[in-house]
Amino acid sequence: MSAExxxxxxxxxxxxxxxxxxYTETDEWIKxxxxxxxxxxxxxxxxxxxxxVNVELPEPGTSVNAGEPxxxxxxxxxxxxxxxxxxxxxxxxxxxxxxTPDLIxxxxxxxGWLVKIKPTEPIxxxxxxxxxxxxxxxxxxxx
Amino acid sequence: xxxxxxxxxxxxxxxxxxxxxxxxxxxxxAMDYGNPLxxxxxxxxxxxxxxxxxxxxxxxxxxxxxxFFQKLVSKDLSKFKEGRMSGPVLLxxxxxxxxxxxxxxxxxxxxxxxxxxxxxIEKDRAWMLRWAEKWGYNIAIKDITLSTTLIAIQxxxxxxxxxxxxxxxxxxxxxxxxxxxxxxxGEEAILVSxxxxxxEEVRSHGxxxxxxxxxxxxxxxxAVKAGARPAGLIARDxxxxxxxxxxxxxxxxxxxxxxxxxxxxxxxxxKRGFLGEEALRKIYREGVSRFxxxxxxxxxxxxxxxxxxxxxxxxxxxxxxxxxxxxxVLGRSIGMGYIKATHSYIGFKVxxxxxxxxxxxxxxxxxxI
Numbered sequence: 001m002s003a004e005x006x007x008x009x010x011x012x013x014x015x016x017x018x019x020x021x022x023y024t025e026t027d028e029w030i031k032x033x034x035x036x037x038x039x040x041x042x043x044x045x046x047x048x049x050x051x052x053v054n055v056e057l058p059e060p061g062t063s064v065n066a067g068e069p070x071x072x073x074x075x076x077x078x079x080x081x082x083x084x085x086x087x088x089x090x091x092x093x094x095x096x097x098x099x100t101p102d103l104i105x106x107x108x109x110x111x112g113w114l115v116k117i118k119p120t121e122p123i124x125x126x127x128x129x130x131x132x133x134x135x136x137x138x139x140x141x142x143x
Numbered sequence: 144x145x146x147x148x149x150x151x152x153x154x155x156x157x158x159x160x161x162x163x164x165x166x167x168x169x170x171x172x173a174m175d176y177g178n179p180l181x182x183x184x185x186x187x188x189x190x191x192x193x194x195x196x197x198x199x200x201x202x203x204x205x206x207x208x209x210x211f212f213q214k215l216v217s218k219d220l221s222k223f224k225e226g227r228m229s230g231p232v233l234l235x236x237x238x239x240x241x242x243x244x245x246x247x248x249x250x251x252x253x254x255x256x257x258x259x260x261x262x263x264i265e266k267d268r269a270w271m272l273r274w275a276e277k278w279g280y281n282i283a284i285k286d287i288t289l290s291t292t293l294i295a296i297q298x299x300x301x302x303x304x305x306x307x308x309x310x311x312x313x314x315x316x317x318x319x320x321x322x323x324x325x326x327x328x329g330e331e332a333i334l335v336s337x338x339x340x341x342x343e344e345v346r347s348h349g350x351x352x353x354x355x356x357x358x359x360x361x362x363x364x365x366a367v368k369a370g371a372r373p374a375g376l377i378a379r380d381x382x383x384x385x386x387x388x389x390x391x392x393x394x395x396x397x398x399x400x401x402x403x404x405x406x407x408x409x410x411x412x413x414k415r416g417f418l419g420e421e422a423l424r425k426i427y428r429e430g431v432s433r434f435x436x437x438x439x440x441x442x443x444x445x446x447x448x449x450x451x452x453x454x455x456x457x458x459x460x461x462x463x464x465x466x467x468x469x470x471x472v473l474g475r476s477i478g479m480g481y482i483k484a485t486h487s488y489i490g491f492k493v494x495x496x497x498x499x500x501x502x503x504x505x506x507x508x509x510x511x512i
Contacts, residue, residue: 012164012171047163050377051179053469054445072498074447076179076377076469077165079498102178 006135008044010142015044018109022125023134029109030085032123040113041073041082041104044138050077052101057093057115064088064117071114073104085128088119151196152292152356156363160373168261168392170197173375180471182374183381186341187472187512190300190348191374192366193341196292199264200353203255203271205282212247212255215274215418217401219411225249228319228336231409233401234270235419239426240397243267244389244409248321248334256334256353260391264288274418291333292359294352296366297343297374297382301350307369308362310335310350318344328365330358341379342386342510381468384477387437387509393450394435394465394479403431403481434487437511438464438478438495438504446497448478448504453496461486464495472512482506 006017021029027045031038046052054074064070069081070090093115097103104112129137151157151172154164162173173194175182185191205211213220217233229247236242243263248256259267268284275282296304305313308327313335316322321336332354339349352362367373380390389395395404401423412427414420438448447467454462462482470477478495486493489508494501 048165050163050165050174051177053180053447056445074445076381076447077174079449105177 006131008135008138010139012142013047015042015047015138016109017042017044017131017135017138019131021109021131022128023131024083024085024128025137026083028082028085030123030128032125035118036091037086037088037117037119037123038113039070039082039085039115039117041108042134043108045080046105046108046112049073049075049080051075052104055097055101055104055114057095057097058090060090060092062090064090082114084117086117086119086123087121088117090115091118092116149289151194152289153194153196153359153363156360157194157373160367162373162375167197167376170261172197173373175375175377176373179375179377179381180469182372182378184471185372186298186343186374186378186382188299190296190298190304190371191378192304192363192371193295193297193374193379194292194363195295195351195379196288196359197261198288198293199259199261199267199286200288200291200293201257201259201268202285202287203257203282204253204285205275205280206253207280208253208255208282211275211278211280211282214278214416215271216245216247217410217414217417217419217423219414220247223247223249225251226320226323228321228338230319231406233406233409234267235401235423236397237419237422239400239419239422241391241395241399241401241404242270242397243391244395244406246338248336250323258293262392290356291353292356294359294362294366295339295341295349296352296371297339297341297349298371299343299346299348300370301343301348304366304369304371305335305350308365313337313350318347327352327354327358328361332358332362340388341382342388342512380466381470384466384468384479385470385472385510385512387479387511389435389479390466400426400431402426403433404435430484432484433462433481434484435465435479436462436482436487436489437507437509438480438493439473439507439511440476440478440495440502440504442475444476444502446500446502447476448480448495448497452480454480454482454504455494455496455501456486461493470511477511478504
């Protein structure tokens with residue numbers, strides 16, 4: 001955690017929201033770098049999901065549509081999907097998750113990333129939540 | 144309906160050890176402490192400590208408790224005596240449908256204790272009082288759930304931990320026996336029993352301590368200091384699944400009868416004169432259409448069977464899954480569910496449809512380990 005990151009504390013837990021990323025309503029984070037988007041799930045999402053034992057990733061080269069389920073995450077407790085933030089093509093998937101799916105729990109913003117996507121058109125960043133807005137959303141959900 | 148969410152009285156203590164909290168049956172409690180699979184393995188190979196204070200606890204007082212409960216529950220209590228727990232017994236309605244499975248503790252002729260499932264704390268109490276009134280028994284039930292704690296210390300090294308907590312005679316307890324008012328850390332607890340619902344209790348490695356809230360906090364911390372790894376409800380769930388213990392509201396409930404559920408340890412089919420007996424005997428005599436069984440998937444299948452998944456033979460639905468988990472002991476996914484009585488091919492293969500894909504599974508009897 002760097003000094004600028006936000007730690008949301010509620011009566012149910014503490015959730016890290018990192019600066020420099022954009023967030024979705026469905027608890028994913030995205031990082032926009034040149035013409036590549038990296039997708040992962042947030043610390044809040046992994047803490048709700050609990051310990052991840054199985055991750056089903058798309059094949060690189062797959063075409064995806066915005067809002068479609070793209071990755072299935074299975075924890076000891078339940079199953080959840082991560083949704084594609086944009087239309088485009090899957091460039092790369094995090095193959096380390098096949099053997100060590102709990103990287104999602106240990107480092108959701110780093111080693112636990114899910115996929116990299118090449119968007120069809122440039123991302124409209126205003127469609128995503130800022131770190132502050134996402135932190136506020138978590139607070140509102142837990143109160 | 145307004146939903147009440149309560150916190151286990153030990154919540155702050157559990158957080159000190161890194162509890163990942165969540166809600167179970169209206170209670171906020173520890174789901175895990177970072178790695179539920181390791182917590183599961185530690186319970187089988189070493190020792191763990193669970194807070195199970197979300198289970199309901201009543202003190203029941205009355206003059207004819209034995210007679211009353213003998214009429215109310217499914218299991219024969221005639222050998223039940225002071226200092227013993229009943230094992231799971233069923234509260235059945237007149238149609239032999241399951242209201243709850245509860246644990247009774249014989250404290251004295253006029254005072255018993257009941258531990259009930261978290262979702263049914265209010266319902267069971269009302270059920271007991273309703274029948275007591277109907278049958279003319281004068282009983283009083285005091286709900287002590289929020290003023291007490293229940294801590295389970297489970298695993299082969301549990302006796303060591305009990306010794307370090309200063310509990311004398313723990314090793315001499317037989318399964319489902321308890322010490323009344325034992326000294327734990329030099330202070331009197333309500334009871335210490337050989338029990339626990341992880342399967343370790345039947346291997347003589349499981350103890351539960353019931354006591355006040357403040358004392359419970361100290362005991363939890365001392366147990367960790369003595370080497371017990373904190374473990375949460377997710378590990379408790381996979382542990383009970385390996386043993387084939389059903390969970391109320393998930394594997395058994397008002398839509399299932401105890402014969403279908405094959406809940407033999409909670410039943411005495413020779414017993415006479417209890418609520419639901421006639422209906423139960425009729426079911427027993429006439430037979431059932433489904434049975435509760437265990438499923439074991441192949442190694443390497445990453446998906447876990449989940450509540451509601453179909454069980455198939457050649458594409459025909461012959462059953463359904465009620466619970467599933469990953470068993471770190473078996474290194475594969477396991478499950479529990481119901482299969483048509485005509486198709487209860489124990490030891491043989493079926494397929495389970497998990498999110499649109501089918502996986503081979505073997506039908507087995509319990510326990511799986």
